[in-house]
Amino acid sequence: MTPDLLRADARGPSPALVWARSFGGRDGDTTRGVAVDPHSETVFVTGYFQGGADFGGGRITSSGRDVFLASYTRSGEHRWAKGFGTANNVFGDSGAAVAVGPTGDLFLTGDVGEGPVDFGGGALEAGRGDVFVARFSGAGEHRWSHRWTDTYGGSGNYGTTIAVDDAGTVCVGGGYSGAIDFGDGELEFIGDFNPFVLLLDSAGTTRWARGATRGSGDFSTGGRATIASNGQVYLAGDFMTRVSFGGNTLESKGSFDSYLAQFNPNDGVHSWLSGIQSEGADSLSALTADPTGNVTVLSTFRGTMDLGGQVLTAETSSALLVSFSPSAEVRWAVSLGGGSTVYARALALDTTGNLYVGGTFTDTVDFGDGPLTALGASDAFILSLTPTGALRWSLSFGGTGDILHTASISSLAVGSSGTVYAGGSFSTTMTLGETTLQTNGSSDGFIVAFAPPGS
Numbered sequence: 476m477t478p479d480l481l482r483a484d485a486r487g488p489s490p491a492l493v494w495a496r497s498f499g500g501r502d503g504d505t506t507r508g509v510a511v512d513p514h515s516e517t518v519f520v521t522g523y524f525q526g527g528a529d530f531g532g533g534r535i536t537s538s539g540r541d542v543f544l545a546s547y548t549r550s551g552e553h554r555w556a557k558g559f560g561t562a563n564n565v566f567g568d569s570g571a572a573v574a575v576g577p578t579g580d581l582f583l584t585g586d587v588g589e590g591p592v593d594f595g596g597g598a599l600e601a602g603r604g605d606v607f608v609a610r611f612s613g614a615g616e617h618r619w620s621h622r623w624t625d626t627y628g629g630s631g632n633y634g635t636t637i638a639v640d641d642a643g644t645v646c647v648g649g650g651y652s653g654a655i656d657f658g659d660g661e662l663e664f665i666g667d668f669n670p671f672v673l674l675l676d677s678a679g680t681t682r683w684a685r686g687a688t689r690g691s692g693d694f695s696t697g698g699r700a701t702i703a704s705n706g707q708v709y710l711a712g713d714f715m716t717r718v719s720f721g722g723n724t725l726e727s728k729g730s731f732d733s734y735l736a737q738f739n740p741n742d743g744v745h746s747w748l749s750g751i752q753s754e755g756a757d758s759l760s761a762l763t764a765d766p767t768g769n770v771t772v773l774s775t776f777r778g779t780m781d782l783g784g785q786v787l788t789a790e791t792s793s794a795l796l797v798s799f800s801p802s803a804e805v806r807w808a809v810s811l812g813g814g815s816t817v818y819a820r821a822l823a824l825d826t827t828g829n830l831y832v833g834g835t836f837t838d839t840v841d842f843g844d845g846p847l848t849a850l851g852a853s854d855a856f857i858l859s860l861t862p863t864g865a866l867r868w869s870l871s872f873g874g875t876g877d878i879l880h881t882a883s884i885s886s887l888a889v890g891s892s893g894t895v896y897a898g899g900s901f902s903t904t905m906t907l908g909e910t911t912l913q914t915n916g917s918s919d920g921f922i923v924a925f926a927p928p929g930s
Contacts, residue, residue, distance in 0.1 A: 489868070489870075489928055490857075490859075490868065490870060490895065490925040490926060490927060490928055491925065491926040491928075491930065492923070492924075492925055492926075493550070493551070493894060493924040493925060493926050494550065494551030494923070494924050495551075495921060495922065495923040495924070496530075496531065496547070496551060496921065496922050496923075497901075497905075497914075497919050497920065497921040498524070498528045498529060498530050498531075498545075498919060498920055498921075499524060499528050499914055499915045499916055499918065499919030499920055500524050500525045500526030500527045500528045500537065500915060500916055501525065501526035501527075501915065501916045502525035502526055502540075502916045502917055503525065503900075503916060503917045503918045504522070504523065504524040504525060504528060504900065504916065504918060504919050504920045505522045505523060505885065505899065505900035505918065505920045506520050506521070506522040506885065506886065506898030506899055506900065506920035506921060506922055507521060507522040507523070507569065507570060507571050507572065507585075507885050507886060507898070508520065508521040508522065508570060508571060508572040508573040508583075508885075508886050508898070509573070509886040509887060509888045509896050509897065509898040509922065510573045510574050510575050510581070510888050511575065511888045511889070511890045511896055512575045512579055512613065513575070513826075513890070513891050514579065514891070515549070515579070515613075516549035516890040516891060516892060516894070517546060517547070517548060517549065517554070517613060518546065518547045518548070518549065518888070518890075518896055518922065518924075519544065519545070519546050519573050519575065519581055520543075520544075520545050520546075520547075520573070520886075520898050520920075520922050521542065521543060521544050521545075521570030521571070521572070521573045521583055521585070522542075522543060522569065522570055522898070522920050523540050523541060523542060523543065523567065523568065523569040523570065524537055524540075524541060524543050524558070524920070525537055525539065525540045525541070525916070526916065528543070528915075530543065530545040530553060530556035531545075531547070531552075531553025531556070532553045532555065532556055535556060535557070535558045536558070537558055537560055538560045538561070538562050539560060539561075539562070539567055539568070539588075540560070540567030540568055540569065541558045541559060541560030541567075541568050542558065542559040542560060542568045542569060542570040542583075542585055542587070543556060543557070543558050543559075543570060544556070544557050544559070544570060544573065544581070544583060544611070544615070545557070546613075546615065547922065549890065549892075549894070549924075551924060554614075555614065555615045557615055559587075559592055559593070559594050560587070560588075560592060561587050561588045561589060561590035561591065561592045562590045567588050568585070568586065568587040568588055568592065569585045569586055569633075570583055570584075570585040571584055571585040571586070571633065571634050571635050571636070571637075571649075572584055572585070572634065572635065572636045572637045572886070573637065574637045574638050574639045574645075575613075575639070576610075576639040576643055576645075576677070577639070577641055577642070577643055578643070579612075579613040580610055580611065580612055580613065580618060581610065581611045581612070581613065581615075582608065582609070582610050582637050582639055582645055583607075583608070583609045583610075583611065583637070584606070584607065584608045584609075584634030584635075584636070584637040584647050584649070585607060585633065585634050586604060586605060586606060586607065586632065586633035586634065587604075587605055587607050587622065588603060588604060589602070589603035589604070590603075592607070592622065594607075594609040594611075594617055594620040595609075595611075595616070595617025595620070596617045596619060596620050599620060599621070599622040600622075601622045601623065601624040602624030602625065602632070603624075604624075604631055604632055604633070604652075605622050605623060605624045605632050606622070606623045606624075606632045606633055606634045606647075606649055606651070606655075607620065607621065607622045607623075607634065608620070608621050608634065608637070608645065608647055608673075608675065608679070609621075610645075610679060618679075619678065619679040620679075621679055623655060623656075623657055624655070625651050625652055625653030625654055625655040625664070626653050626654045626655065626656075626661070627652070627653035627654075631650065631651065631652025631653075631667075631668065632649070632650070632651045632652060632653075632655060633649050633650055633697060634647050634648070634649040635648050635649045635650065635696070635697050635698070635699055636648040636649070636699045636700055636701065636761075636762075638700070638701040638702050639702070640702045640703070640704050640706060641704045642677075642706075643676070643677030644674060644675070644676060644677070644682070644702060644706075644740070645674070645675040645676070645677070645679075646672065646673070646674055646700050646701060646702035646708055647672070647673040647674075647675070647700060648670070648671070648672055648673075648697065648698045648699045648700025648701075648710060648712075649670075649671055649673075649697045649698065649700075650668045650669060650670055650671065650694070650696060650697020650698065651664075651669050651671055651686070651697070652664070652667070652668070652669070655671070657671075657673050657681050657684040658680075658681035658684075659681050659682070659683045659684045659743075660684075662684060662685070662686040663686065663688075663689060665686070665687050665688075665689060665691050666691065666693035666694060666715075667693045667694060668693070668694040668696055668697050669686050669687060669694060669697070670686060670687060670694055670696075670697050670698025670710060670712045671684055671685065671686045671697070671698060671710075672684065672685050672686075672698060672700040672708060672710040672738060673700075674702075674708065674740065674743065682743075683742065683743035684743070685710075685720065685721075685738060685743045685745070686720075687714075687718055687719065687720055688719045688720060688721050691714065691716075691717055691718045691719055693714070693715045693716070694712060694713060694714050694715070694718075696712055696713055697712065698710045698711060698712040699711050699712060699759065699760070699761060699762055700762075701762055701763060701764050701770070702740065702764070703764035703765065703766065703767070703768045703769075703770070703801075704764075704766045705766060705767065705768050706740040707737060707740065707764065707768040707770075707801055708737065708738040708739070708740050708743075709735060709736065709737055709738075709762060709764060709770050710735075710736045710738065711733065711734060711735045711736070711759050711762045711772050712733065712734060712759055713731045713732065713733050713734075713757065713758060713759055714727065714731065714732060714733075714734055715727060715730065715731055715732075718734050718748070719748070720736050720738075720745040720748055721744075721745040722745045722746075722747065722748055723747070723748050724748075725748055725749075725750045725752075727752065728750075728752045728753065728754055729752065729753055729754045729755050729756055729757065729778070730755070730756045731756045731757055731758065732750060732751070732752040732753075732757050733750070733751035733752065733757045733758070733759035733772070733774050734748060734749070734750055734751070734759075735748070735749050735750075735751065735762070735770065735772055735799060736748045736749075737770075737801070737803070747802075747803045749799065749803045751772060751774055751776075751780070751782070751795070751797055752780065753776050753777070753778040753779055753780040754778045754779065755776065755777045755778035756777070757774055757775070757776045757780075757795075758774060758775045758776075759772055759773070759774040760773055760774065760775065760819060760820045760821070760822075760834075761773040761819075761820065761821055761822035762822065763822050763823065763824045763830075764824075765824060765828060765862075767801070768800075768801035769798060769799065769800055769801065769806065770798070770799050770801075771796060771797065771798045771799075771822065771824075771830060772796070772797050772799070772822075773794065773795070773796055773819050773820075773821075773822040773832060774794075774795040774797070774819070775792055775793070775794060775795065775817065775818050775819050775834075776789060776792075776793060776795045776810075777789050777790070777791065777792050777793065780795070780808075782797055782805050782808040783804065783805030783808070785805070785807075785808050787808060787809075787810045788810075789810050789812070791812070791814070791815060791816055791817070792812075792816045792817055792818065793810050793811060793812040793817050794810065794811040794812050794817050794818075794819035794832060794834065794858075795808070795809075795810050795811070795819070796808065796809050796811065796822075796830065796832065796860070796864055798863075798864065807863055807864050808864070809860075809864040811832065811842050811843070811858060811866075812836065812840050812841075812842060814838070814839060814840060814841060814846075815836050815837055815838045815839055815840035815849075816836065816837045816838070817834060817835075817836045817840055817856075818834045818835050818836070818883075819832055819833075819834040820833060820834040820835070820883065820884060820885050821833035821834065821884050821885055821886050821887040821897070821899075822887065823887035823888055823889050823895075824889070825889040825893060826889075826891055827862075828861075828862035829859055829860065829861060829862060829867065829889075830859070830860045830861075830862070830864070831857060831858065831859050831860075831887050831889060831895055832857070832858040832860070832887075833855065833856065833857050833858075833884030833885075833886075833887045833897055833899070834855070834856060834883065834884055835853045835854065835855055835856070835881070835882065835883035835884065836849060836853065836854060836856055836871070837849055837852065837853050840856070842856075842858055842866060842869045843866040843869075844866055844868065844869055847869060847870075847871040848871075849871070849873060850872075850873045850874060850875045850880070850906065851873045851874040851875060851879075851880025851881060851882065851903075852879070852880055852881050853873070853881045853882065853883065854871045854872060854873030854874075854882050855871060855872055855873055855882040855883050855884045855897070855899055855901075856869065856870065856871045856884070857869070857870050857871075857884065857887070857895060857897055857925070859895075868928060870925070872905070872906075872923075873901065873905060873906075874901060874902070874903055874904050874905045874906065875904070875906050879902060879903045880901075880902065880903045880904060880905075881901060881902045881903075881918075882899065882900075882901040882902075882905060883899045883900060883901070884897045884898070884899040885898060885899045885900070886898045886899070892926075892927075892930070893926070893927035893930065894924055894925065894926050894927065895924070895925045895927070896922065896923070896924050897922070897923050897924075897925070898920065898921065898922045898923075899920070899921060900918045900919065900920050900921065901914065901918060901919060901921060902914060902917060902918040902919075905921075
């Protein structure tokens with residue numbers, strides 16, 4: 476079922492719902508990455524599906540849990556969709572993130588399981604849980620693709636984020652479970668979920684790759700990476716005990732803390748390392764950089780955190796935004812949410828520097844412009860903030876009913892028109908105007924578009 480409207484509860488100047496789509500098979504499916512072409516405002520989404528799904532142009536079958544890559548016009552009309560996967564159903568395959576380059580081509584990353592996978596350029600063979608990066612034209616034609624495994628053939632190698640600068644340089648973040656070589660020399664196996672940042676040129680040739688250095692502790696996830704249009708490269712994630720990338724070392728203050736590192740784009744030399752740390756468990760989920768190299772990170776935290784002399788406190792799990800200058804100075808920091816459990820998962824930046832945050836929450840939450848109440852067990856939310864972190868507006872949407880009704884946003888992108896595109900997943904049903912959207916399996920993916928207030 477492809478609905479026209481998605482029920483939304485908004486506070487402040489109200490964004491207008493433009494369109495929404497859902498898709499899924501017999502099992503769990505989700506949208507993990509969303510990107511938009513800045514010129515045509517064509518939309519691209521990726522994630523995973525199981526058992527087959529219709530993205531708007533007919534059913535695509537899967538061999539298990541497969542990667543999908545789909546495209547829609549700015550008005551939500553289906554353009555094309557593709558599925559990619561290995562034959563192994565144990566480890567599965569997933570698209571994690573997609574980005575649009577300066578020529579309109581697409582760059583995709585994620586992970587694939589055991590066995591060969593073909594993105595359109597011939598079968599790629601490797602281990603049983605591998606990082607991949609692939610490039611496609613805006614029409615979905617294969618340009619090139621690569622796959623990397625660790626020296627042990629492990630199952631814990633994956634891409635999490637991908638970004639492309641104005642020169643076409645591709646920046647990938649992710650994690651690996653054993654020593655791995657992306658073509659620039661072997662990265663050591665340090666601990667669980669080692670983070671990496673990988674730079675490729677527009678033809679897919681490795682420029683350099685970097686990971687944590689020996690002496691670092693364990694990590695709860697792989698790294699998230701981005702590249703600013705001026706070339707500054709950033710890697711962020713979570714760590715336990717300590718972390719270093721060749722310069723200073725951060726010591727943890729809680730069970731898991733977050734870090735942000737900067738690297739020289741020319742040779743990958745580590746520039747600086749800064750902490751985002753409370754006495755509780757911190758979980759960094761996203762980062763974005765503006766054209767001048769300022770970088771904003773999104774995290775979920777609970778407890779007390781001191782950021783450049785600004786002390787923030789959260790009694791319940793809350794969203795946290797911190798903006799750093801290119802020289803590691805904290806520009807500003809703000810916590811978001813109160814009276815509820817909030818998990819912040821997606822972050823985007825528009826052409827004027829406004830920020831957008833997405834995720835999920837339970838019960839009732841107030842982000843600063845009035846309470847939002849979850850319709851189901853947990854609802855999705857989107858916030859818009861000014862370039863200095865002041866709230867512009869908030870909205871939420873989800874299902875109505877018992878604990879089986881959940882909705883969450885995992886990725887955001889903003890078009891040149893200011894339209895916000897959000898992707899994620901929901902379970903059971905979701906109210907859609909006068910229509911009810913129902914999943915085909917345990918959970919389905921969705922993509923939804925909101926026009927800016929006053930448009």
